Amino acid sequence: MKSKLQYCILVTVLLSVLLSAGCMGNASDDDAVSQEQYRTVVDSRGVAVQVPIEIEKVATINDGLIEGVMTTIGVQDTLMGVGSSCLQRNFNYTYETVGGETFNYEGGMNPVSYLNPRIMDLPCFAKSGSAVNYETLATLEPDVVIVRLGSCSLRFIDDEGTQKSIETIESLGIPLVVLYGSSCYDDADVSTISDEIRIIGQVFDKEAEATKLAEYLESQVNLISERTKDIPDEEKPEVLIFGASPKTRGAGGAGNVNGLDTIESFFIQDLVHAKNNFQEDGNSKVVSAEHVLALNPDVIVLSTAHGYHPPLELYEAPYYQNLQELDAVKNRRVVSLPWSPCNCAKRLEYPIDVMVIAKGTYPERFEDINLAEWLLDFYQNVYGVDLDTAKELRSAQWMDWTLEDCPTCD
Numbered sequence: 001m002k003s004k005l006q007y008c009i010l011v012t013v014l015l016s017v018l019l020s021a022g023c024m025g026n027a028s029d030d031d032a033v034s035q036e037q038y039r040t041v042v043d044s045r046g047v048a049v050q051v052p053i054e055i056e057k058v059a060t061i062n063d064g065l066i067e068g069v070m071t072t073i074g075v076q077d078t079l080m081g082v083g084s085s086c087l088q089r090n091f092n093y094t095y096e097t098v099g100g101e102t103f104n105y106e107g108g109m110n111p112v113s114y115l116n117p118r119i120m121d122l123p124c125f126a127k128s129g130s131a132v133n134y135e136t137l138a139t140l141e142p143d144v145v146i147v148r149l150g151s152c153s154l155r156f157i158d159d160e161g162t163q164k165s166i167e168t169i170e171s172l173g174i175p176l177v178v179l180y181g182s183s184c185y186d187d188a189d190v191s192t193i194s195d196e197i198r199i200i201g202q203v204f205d206k207e208a209e210a211t212k213l214a215e216y217l218e219s220q221v222n223l224i225s226e227r228t229k230d231i232p233d234e235e236k237p238e239v240l241i242f243g244a245s246p247k248t249r250g251a252g253g254a255g256n257v258n259g260l261d262t263i264e265s266f267f268i269q270d271l272v273h274a275k276n277n278f279q280e281d282g283n284s285k286v287v288s289a290e291h292v293l294a295l296n297p298d299v300i301v302l303s304t305a306h307g308y309h310p311p312l313e314l315y316e317a318p319y320y321q322n323l324q325e326l327d328a329v330k331n332r333r334v335v336s337l338p339w340s341p342c343n344c345a346k347r348l349e350y351p352i353d354v355m356v357i358a359k360g361t362y363p364e365r366f367e368d369i370n371l372a373e374w375l376l377d378f379y380q381n382v383y384g385v386d387l388d389t390a391k392e393l394r395s396a397q398w399m400d401w402t403l404e405d406c407p408t409c410d
Contacts, residue, residue, distance in 0.1 A: 041202045044149075044180035044195070051175045051203055055143045061126050061165075062148030063087065065347040066179070067112045067119065069197050072213050072348075072383060073206040076116050081140045083126030083153050086342030087113050093308045093398075097316035105308055108339040109396045111349065115383060126153050132165050138172055144203060145174050148196070150181025150345035157184045177203055181345025188266035190350060194218060213348075216381055220351035221271050224358045227365050228273040237361050239268045240277035240297035240328070242314075243284060245306035249319055254289040256306060258282075263346060264303070267354050274299070274361045289322045299360050300328040302336040305343065310336050310401045335360035338397035348382055349397070372402040 038050040055075070060066045061083030070076045082088070091108035113119050125136040137145070147154060147166070154162045157180065169176050179196045182188060194214035201210020241264045243256035258264045259282040268276045277297035278285075284305060287295075302309040311334040314320050328334055338352050346353070355374065359366050372394070379390040394400060 043177045045178050049177050052143045057142045059142040059145045061153050062151040063342040064110045064112045066146050068348040069200040073209040075204045081123045085127040088120050095313050098318050111393050114396045146177045148179040148181050150183040152342040152344040183345045188263040221354050225271050236275045237298035238275045238277040239299045241301050241303050243303045243306040244309040253286040254292050256284040257287050271354050272358045297328050300334045304339050308339045308398050338399050
């Protein structure tokens with residue numbers, strides 16, 4: 001949904017164009033043709049950006065949302081350069097159980113990279129956490145640059161480096177569309193992701209396709225919210241988002257947790273209608289084993305912010321034997337979010353996170369939804385892929401652990 005500010009700016013720009021046309025009776029035909037070659041897009045800043053009608057080359061700075069939308073609306077082939085090294089990596093992970101059995105997870109990928117292998121070979125002009133290489137960007141000669149603030153490449157909206165990057169790109173004379181990711185807002189709300197999707201649709205004159213995508217994603221979380229909205233506070237389970245970080249363990253901690261001021265807490269409390277077990281603010285705060293035992297959550301959701309971690313790791317890895325007395329572990333109520341590398345701001349797969357939390361928290365209310373099958377349906381609806389490709393995407397996000405609850409699925 002466009003903000004009132006965006007509408008006001010758009011109306012002002014259109015009025016200016018109309019008035020200019022009326023006052024410039026001697027304008028050349030070339031000027032008229034030039035005006036017809038651009039459309040106006042109001043970005044997340046409320047800035048009216050003139051983008052070409054015909055877009056052949058696009059450069060992006062983000063971690064997958066923009067490219068995912070471009071894939072869904074059928075303009076992925078215009079992508080000529082990326083600003084995130086995370087889009088160009090395959091990930092592998094290994095852990096060992098108490099019994100000495102080794103599990104290997106290979107080929108973990110961002111879904112958009114799996115669907116578009118050519119991304120791996122595109123010029124990367126802004127590696128995650130590093131400055132933008134403006135020379136490389138300029139040589140690409142993009143028709144438009146789309147950046148998403150809140151992504152791992154440009155993470156903080158008020159950061160001096162972020163603002164300098166915006167100013168420098170604009171100084172190159174390239175149309176720049178800026179999106180505000182979910183982490184750019186004080187109050188978490190997935191509706192802002194829908195706003196981003198619609199803006200991308202406007203850039204490519206694919207508004208209908210983008211709106212359909214946004215509405216589908218919203219429908220999935222609305223289904224979850226409707227099923228759980230009537231649960232009394234005293235009956236709401238306590239859910240802990242837990243990052244099983246090897247780095248944190250090496251420093252003496254047990255893992256990392258997400259507090260009330262995170263979008264994961266919004267998923268838990270506002271969409272799933274449970275309680276965040278960690279009733280403090282803070283993103284990825286380090287906690288000790290003693291602290292986790294004192295929290296004793298009903299449900300544990302393993303995040304992938306610190307690498308992939310399947311439920312079996314918390315049950316059987318030797319370095320987590322000190323957490324075996326947790327109710328969530330004893331009752332086998334541990335679930336895992338999909339592998340989403342560099343997920344600093346939520347992407348198209350955010351309903352998967354919400355559904356995983358909901359299924360783990362209220363299995364009786366979602367008994368009719370088999371997560372393994374629901375995932376396949378989700379990928380097919382979002383990306384328009386066939387069943388076999390949907391299965392490959394499920395594997396690329398390391399969600400095949402869901403097959404344990406579905407003996408007839410493959």
